[in-house]
Amino acid sequence: MWLSSTAQQAINAVLCIAGSADDGPVRVDEIAAVLDCPRNYLSKTLHVLARAGVLTSERGPHGGFQLATTPERLTLARVVAPFEPVGERRCLVGRLTCSDAKPCAAHKRWKKAARGVDTFFTTTTIAHLLGGNPRATAKARARIRAMRDSNQRTSHGSVA
DSSP, rough: OOOOOHHHHHHHHHHHHHHHGGGOOHHHHHHHHHHHHHHHHOOOOOOOHTTTTTEEEESTOOEEEEEETTTTBBHHHEEEEEEEEEEOOOOOOOOOSSSSSOHHHHHHHHHHHHHHHHHHHHHOBBBHHHHHHHHHHHHHHHHHHHHHHHHHHHHHHHHH
């Protein structure tokens, strides 16, 4: 399984949201700033994830996106499923028709490796990834908190 840039962005966005779960919904602008990606493209990706039941979204000034389930129950396969066919294997040498009945030169070995990749995606959770890089999670959370603090100071300063 090769991941498209959209599927990679989806994983990173979900990690950002999961890492900030204690602080409530995360806005698209906040995630885009942390991931350094275009806001509009990210917004479309997040809405696809919400329609797929991976995220929930809330409108309004305190709205944003949250996980629809716990990080311990959310697998990578579920996150990438709206963007990549899970379990579908592409022929390693690019043949349109490659199967056990009509295998390419790499089919037998690639089939075994691809099964391992599928297993990784179906058994690896967002919690596994959050635990694997706590420093990055803390850094993203701190950046979102700083943005929120800055926005509160700006909005309170303009009222006075």
